[in-house]
Amino acid sequence: MRTIYLDNAATTKLHPLVRKAMSECEEDGFGNSSSLHSAGRKAKEKLDLARETISKKVFAKNHKLIFTSGGTESNNFAIKGLALGSREKKHIVTTKIEHDCVLNTLGFLEKYGYKVTYLDVDKEGLVNLEALENAITKDTLLVSVIHGNNEIGTIQNLKEIGRIVHEKGSVFHTDACQSFTKQPIDMEKDNIDLLTINAHKIYGPKGVGALLVKEGLGLEPLLHGGGHEYGLRSGTVNVPGIVGFSKATEIIGEREIEHMASLRNQLVKGLKDIDDCWLNGPEVDSGKRLCNNANLTFMYAEGEAIVLYLDALGICVSTGSACSSNTLKPSHVLKAIGLKQEQSHGTIRFSIGIDNTTEEIKYTIDCVKGTIEKLRQMCPYKY
Amino acid sequence: MENYSKKVMENFMKPKNMGEIKDASGVGKVGNPVCGDIMWIYIMVSKDKSGNEIVKDIKFKTLGCAAAIATSSMITELAKGKTLADAYKITKADVAKALDGLPPIKMHCSNLASDGLKAAINDYLVKQGRKPMEHTKEAGSSLRS
Ligand SMILES: Cc1ncc(COP(=O)(O)O)c(C=O)c1O
Numbered sequence: 257m258r259t260i261y262l263d264n265a266a267t268t269k270l271h272p273l274v275r276k277a278m279s280e281c282e283e284d285g286f287g288n289s290s291s292l293h294s295a296g297r298k299a300k301e302k303l304d305l306a307r308e309t310i311s312k313k314v315f316a317k318n319h320k321l322i323f324t325s326g327g328t329e330s331n332n333f334a335i336k337g338l339a340l341g342s343r344e345k346k347h348i349v350t351t352k353i354e355h356d357c358v359l360n361t362l363g364f365l366e367k368y369g370y371k372v373t374y375l376d377v378d379k380e381g382l383v384n385l386e387a388l389e390n391a392i393t394k395d396t397l398l399v400s401v402i403h404g405n406n407e408i409g410t411i412q413n414l415k416e417i418g419r420i421v422h423e424k425g426s427v428f429h430t431d432a433c434q435s436f437t438k439q440p441i442d443m444e445k446d447n448i449d450l451l452t453i454n455a456h457k458i459y460g461p462k463g464v465g466a467l468l469v470k471e472g473l474g475l476e477p478l479l480h481g482g483g484h485e486y487g488l489r490s491g492t493v494n495v496p497g498i499v500g501f502s503k504a505t506e507i508i509g510e511r512e513i514e515h516m517a518s519l520r521n522q523l524v525k526g527l528k529d530i531d532d533c534w535l536n537g538p539e540v541d542s543g544k545r546l547c548n549n550a551n552l553t554f555m556y557a558e559g560e561a562i563v564l565y566l567d568a569l570g571i572c573v574s575t576g577s578a579c580s581s582n583t584l585k586p587s588h589v590l591k592a593i594g595l596k597q598e599q600s601h602g603t604i605r606f607s608i609g610i611d612n613t614t615e616e617i618k619y620t621i622d623c624v625k626g627t628i629e630k631l632r633q634m635c636p637y638k639y
Numbered sequence: 640m641e642n643y644s645k646k647v648m649e650n651f652m653k654p655k656n657m658g659e660i661k662d663a664s665g666v667g668k669v670g671n672p673v674c675g676d677i678m679w680i681y682i683m684v685s686k687d688k689s690g691n692e693i694v695k696d697i698k699f700k701t702l703g704c705a706a707a708i709a710t711s712s713m714i715t716e717l718a719k720g721k722t723l724a725d726a727y728k729i730t731k732a733d734v735a736k737a738l739d740g741l742p743p744i745k746m747h748c749s750n751l752a753s754d755g756l757k758a759a760i761n762d763y764l765v766k767q768g769r770k771p772m773e774h775t776k777e778a779g780s781s782l783r784s
Contacts, residue, residue, distance in 0.1 A: 556702060560704040601675040
């Protein structure tokens, strides 16, 4: 049976061009980028080139790019590194729809006396700029706001948020793992001090990411050792992975964005005529939604059951349902946009990839309709 | 989360005895939409040759995850043909065992089927004007409404 992969927000498949660049690097760039000899210098050249390529992609001018093991590490490093490096300020502002690796890092800091303000979002998942402005005080060390939300696809207005954060004299961090290369990011114009990006959401390898750090921020490293990455992140540098990351930034262009958006729109249009079903997050053509994200609630059907029935038909999607999570807690993002628990149970995220086709979406629409009907026949009553 | 056993997947993919019984002798309703699992168990009671009351027919309707659907299907198989007294004794552990185990996290949240069956039996007894059976509490068991 063929697989229709619609979970590209979870991770993507390595692109052939990325694989090629990586395996070439494994061949002629395998050296330790810190070594003096020719093998080391070759690796160093490739590393420098990748750093330059990725920095340019986000128009970084006064920023250092530190390679990390991915989005989770970059977010941990941004938040803990800044907290350790600047001892006076003890307040952090964030939102209720961050990725767990931001929320749990902040929860960790709360145990050490930090105060965290978790901003509400509206029905579409957007932060209220006035509330943001009011939340920032003289004691606010950092404002961390996710750029493109991984569950409901909401894109925040970086430029406005960055402007407010800087006017109020704080530091701006954004987690752009989902939006990087799908949405323009300009470190200077958007006033971004700290930017988290990773490779495996954009057809690059897993376990590779970066944090861009504004000069002079004074971050403390989390990993001490041989002083790699400007002394901010020690450990022999994963040059082949980084070369893959660099290549991956070239995969999604305007054509791919249009392609994914049109398939996503086809999917949403096809599914919306199911009864008792709606789209969560901003409208598809609002300009406020990631091009590849669709998040829908189907009442009277449970998410885990939907995912597993679709899986049996070859379709890979994911759910915001509590019943498939390790904690049995429903999604905090769906809660933040006002879904009741009984509604979040029937919520499914579809995330399109560059290789999906119109036929696949057509088949998916049919399968989802059949699955929802089957599960609803089992449901004892409507509530 | 831990993967489901093959038995769970079979019972989830092709559940047995799904549906309603019109004019059921008793209906057990457990779970609620907030926690995500709702289970209704329908039973038809009749007497066997020796005059014992048995679960002649049993069906379920369930909203919930794979574990909720699989345990519903399994309880109908375990209970069918048993005397009311024996059916009442089926535990959560019995259901889980018959399914070759459940992921620990699902043991109590979605394993409602034995509670549903007990509720159905008592619904029948009460409708008959008789005393409901005592629910001897097994570890972790909860009758949720
Ligand atoms: C918004 C967001 N931030 C951070 C991460 C974590 O990235 P990684 O898996 O590279 O650690 C992810 C993906 O899982 C994500 O979607």
